[in-house]
Amino acid sequence: MKTIQNINFKNKRALIRVDFNVPLDENFNVTDATRIEAAKPTIIKILEDGGAVVLMSHLGRPKGVEEKYSLKHIVDKVSEIIGVDVKFVDDCIGEKVEKAASNLKMGEVLLLENLRFYAEETKGDEVFSEKLSKLGDVYVNDAFGTAHRAHASTTIVAKFFPENKCFGNLLAQEIISIKKVLEDSEKPVLAILGGAKVSSKITIIENILDKVDHLIIGGGMSFTFIKAQGGKIGNSICEDDKQELALEILEKAKAKGVQVHIPVDVVAADAFSNNANTQICDIDKIPDGWEGVDAGPKSIEMFDKIVMESKTILWNGPVGVFEMEKFAKGTIALGNSIAAATKKGTFSLVGGGDSVAAVKQFGFEHKVSYVSTGGGAMLESLEGKTLPGIEAILK
Numbered sequence: 001m002k003t004i005q006n007i008n009f010k011n012k013r014a015l016i017r018v019d020f021n022v023p024l025d026e027n028f029n030v031t032d033a034t035r036i037e038a039a040k041p042t043i044i045k046i047l048e049d050g051g052a053v054v055l056m057s058h059l060g061r062p063k064g065v066e067e068k069y070s071l072k073h074i075v076d077k078v079s080e081i082i083g084v085d086v087k088f089v090d091d092c093i094g095e096k097v098e099k100a101a102s103n104l105k106m107g108e109v110l111l112l113e114n115l116r117f118y119a120e121e122t123k124g125d126e127v128f129s130e131k132l133s134k135l136g137d138v139y140v141n142d143a144f145g146t147a148h149r150a151h152a153s154t155t156i157v158a159k160f161f162p163e164n165k166c167f168g169n170l171l172a173q174e175i176i177s178i179k180k181v182l183e184d185s186e187k188p189v190l191a192i193l194g195g196a197k198v199s200s201k202i203t204i205i206e207n208i209l210d211k212v213d214h215l216i217i218g219g220g221m222s223f224t225f226i227k228a229q230g231g232k233i234g235n236s237i238c239e240d241d242k243q244e245l246a247l248e249i250l251e252k253a254k255a256k257g258v259q260v261h262i263p264v265d266v267v268a269a270d271a272f273s274n275n276a277n278t279q280i281c282d283i284d285k286i287p288d289g290w291e292g293v294d295a296g297p298k299s300i301e302m303f304d305k306i307v308m309e310s311k312t313i314l315w316n317g318p319v320g321v322f323e324m325e326k327f328a329k330g331t332i333a334l335g336n337s338i339a340a341a342t343k344k345g346t347f348s349l350v351g352g353g354d355s356v357a358a359v360k361q362f363g364f365e366h367k368v369s370y371v372s373t374g375g376g377a378m379l380e381s382l383e384g385k386t387l388p389g390i391e392a393i394l395k
């Protein structure tokens with residue numbers, strides 16, 4: 001794999017696509033700098049080699065030039081995190097920008113204005129990409145969050161650096177983590193899929209059936225499987241038109257020797273609210289007027305046993321309505337089990353959507369092996385797709 005580790009950046013200008021799409025408050029203060037922190041190792045390695053850095057990113061979804069989406073708002077934060085006074089130029093292509101980039105001394109960092117002030121960015125425009133390519137000697141992609149988009153700065157620009165392009169540290173780590181789960185995995189491999197809907201996870205399930213030994217189907221998704229098998233699910237969330245599909249998945253899993261585990265009991269609530277009355281019941285005997293909102297105690301124990309026996313774990317999607325404190329127990333217990341297995345040497349990857357939020361909220365972030373930084377990019381990787389941003393570097 002072509003990474004920054006294989007290149008000596010002495011006297012070179014690196015054009016780095018980073019993902020600085022960070023949340024800002026009403027006074028334009030950065031409220032969560034995780035993404036800037038995540039890009040730091042790549043930037044520091046290049047500066048320490050004796051190179052210079054040109055940073056390009058998008059911020060939000062501006063329609064043309066919109067001051068509130070200017071990257072000038074984050075210059076101080078980036079400077080503080082990297083420990084270098086970052087220069088800023090209020091455009092991302094053109095003569096002024098080329099001059100600012102070529103005037104950079106080694107050890108210096110320049111941040112460009114929001115790429116999406118130009119519609120050409122998301123269109124993947126070639127002329128725009130070529131203009132961007134004039135700003136560096138080496139192209140580095142370190143933005144996993146946008147690697148599934150064939151945009152100018154994430155994909156098309158790479159063709160203007162046929163010999164001089166590589167992955168940054170963050171993107172390399174994401175690729176290695178996904179590989180560890182889907183390709184070079186130590187057995188037994190367990191995938192835990194939760195969340196609300198079967199329909200949003202179906203492509204992932206189909207792709208991973210060839211790669212895993214165990215599959216836990218939890219959360220709201222499980223009720224479609226239970227109903228399809230003749231169970232009574234009360235008012236629980238269910239996709240009636242996906243029942244057939246659920247049965248097909250179970251058949252396919254059986255044929256491939258994958259053991260599927262669906263919760264056996266649930267916390268049922270008489271309303272979708274933190275103040276609801278609750279009772280524990282078997283997942284296939286939920287009374288009318290009640291809905292399953294969290295994993296029950298027997299299911300939590302079952303999850304723990306499978307997790308502790310696994311050597312590789314992928315977790316995507318919560319196993320209950322974790323946003324409500326009363327229904328977060330199952331998701332927290334599962335997080336604890338995965339943390340314990342990780343401590344024993346199991347590789348655990350948390351990726352895609354709400355399980356990342358849950359892991360951060362409940363403090364498991366540093367107790368699992370890797371938490372992915374990309375929502376859509378992670379989901380598409382798990383679906384078995386090659387991401388354009390990754391392919392462009394490998395080509």
Ligand code: AMP
Pocket residue numbers: 194195196197200218219220221237292293294316317318319320321322323353354355
């Ligand atoms: P996803 O984005 O597909 O991972 O879905 C995450 C959402 O699934 C979260 O907002 C959870 O509240 C929701 N969820 C998990 N379990 C249930 C359940 N039993 N009933 C309703 N929603 C659920």
